[in-house]
Amino acid sequence: MTPTHTRAALPVLAALLLAGPTAAQQTDARLERLDAATRSTVAALVDSARSALLPTEPLVQRALEGATKRASGEAIVAAVRRLAVDLGHARDALGSTASPAELTAGAAALRAGASPTILAELRHARREPLTVPLAVLADLVASGVPVDSAAAAVLGLAARARDADLVEFRRAVERDIALGAPPAAATAAAATAADVFVNAGARQQRPGRP
Amino acid sequence: MTSLFVVRALAAQTTGTVDLGISTVRYDGFLPSAAGSLSPALTWERPGAVVTTRGTYLRFESGRRSLQGLIAASLFTPPSLLPHRWRGELSLSVGGSDYADFASFWHATGEARLHYVGTDRGAWIGGTGGRTSYGSAPRPVAVAGVGLWARRAQVTVTASATRSFVGDTAYSDVGATIHATRGRFAVDGSLAARLSSRGGGHGVYGEASTTYTLGERTALLVSSGRYPTDPVSGSVAGRYLSVGLRLRTPLPRPRAIRDPPLPSRSLVSGDGGGSADVTARLEVKPAPDGAVRLVVYAPAAATVELAADFTDWQPVALQPTREGAWESVQHIPGGVHRVNLRIDGGRWTAPAGTTRASDEFGGEVGIVAVP
DSSP, X not given: OOHHHHHHHHHHHHHHHHOOXXXXXXXXXXXXXXXXXXXXXXXXXXXXXXXXTOOOHHHHHHHHHHHHTTOOHHXXXXXXXXXXXXXXXXXXXXXXXXOHHHHHHHHHHHHHTOOHHHHHHHHHHOSSOXXXXXXXXXXXXXXXXXXXXXXXXXXXXXXXXXXXXXXXXXXXXXXXXHTTXXXXXXXXXXXXXXXXXXXXXXXXXXXXXX | OOOTTTSOOOSOEEEEEEEEEEEEEEETTSOOEEEEEEEEEEEEEETTEEEEEEEEEEEETTSOEEEEEEEEEEEEOOTTTSSTTEEEEEXXXXXXXXXXXXXXXXXXXXXXXXXXXXXXXXXXXEEEEEEEEESSSOEEEEEEEEEEEEEETTEEEEEEEEEEEETTEEEEEEEEEEEEXXXXXXXXXXXXXXXXXXXXXXXXXXXXXXXXXXXXXXXXXXXXXXXXXXXXXXXXXXXXXXXXXXXXXXXXXXXXXXXXXXXXXHHHTTOOTTOOSSOOEEEEEEOGGGOEEEEEEOTTOXXXXXXXXXXTTXXXXXXXXXXXXXXXXXXXXXXXXXXXXXXXXXXXXXXXXXXXXXXXXXXXXXXXXXX
């Protein structure tokens, strides 16, 4: 994270980290599924996020997910707090005009290992919504593709590719990884669709030729 | 709390292989001979750059030996430098070979290529320059070439033509290759002809090889064919049949798993008793009115429930279909969504067909992107 991003995120981070079990202004009725102490803290986190103009629905959903999975209150609060911080970082990188879907996808990409700089470059490279490119980026990294390789591929495609093209690109990478290709090579191959031409000086070698 | 920086992946990847093989080979002008081979290779790659080094040690039945080595690197232009779908590539190759202490070659060449890269087809044009030596003063190398390729599903076909000048030797090669994969098999084939040759030989050449993946780190290789003299690298024309074993370094370990195996026998046979460590495949299909049809393939399940951020994490019971699948139609906004399945009241699991990731609650969650 760059110093600029860090400075921009500090107020959000402070609010989220300091948020405690205080009386929330308007507790979401869906949070009734949480125990009282957890509900109070989560509601405070949601209020802090709302004050910071971050989307709150993903936070509520993360808490509900924990409740459905019978997670401890401590685990639920930690997960919600982490997501709120990630959303703040995503907003700093993607800009204040980013949609809630973009911020959610951006938070997932950050959690996967992408840097805020990559998110900012993606915003600069593409005028259309970034939800799918960010999802593809997070997916590739989660599949073992190095962050730089995944980012280079998605950035290279993002400027002109349609969402459907990006989804097809992701499928091609998955297929090649499943067939045994190293994730970075699979990504480069799918991005150029020309794996047979990579590394010109070294390609002429038939396996087993003496 | 897991730090963002702890989970960050490496920027470059290195993969290595070692091929162990036995061959019968007949070089032009020599008697047939059996040979054992050891061929290590190492590839380092990162966005826009690839470096490959490899070597071959051959031990012939006569007791003589041959050594070959090569290091090659390619640099690619960044996507923003050239117009959309165009990429530049600059590669350098340095290699040498030594046969039985009396024949030694070396070469150093550089190649520039301009690629047109379509979605499933493309073309390139390139030129090579450099020097090569065979126990005498180095000779200049110049090669001009063009190529086409097309890729459909798991089959890639190429065609190329080159004109080469090595000192006072000149020749043209035209040829085609095919690379296909199916399951654990990968098949490569090539057919080429050398034409308009002055000192480089004539003829038609072809090679075929099959790789059968045994496991993550092992594969069997079978290859055969006839190849022409290469005046640049110093290899002599010959025909061969080889069988070998390939060992490779572990692949970079994914932190999340996509497409885990389909339901195990216990689930399919219905005796899973609510076991939840097996999971079923989820497919997301468009439905009328902008809705989405969620289809789960779990023919032996008694109940299938789905919970996701688009259901407020309330379990939704899926309805069985005639085909043995289970389905539910939902209105899901575009974006990245988290989803879990529960079969026969077992644990919540990440469905196959999604990217599985840690859910931060001690389990896994499936991630799906809905455009």
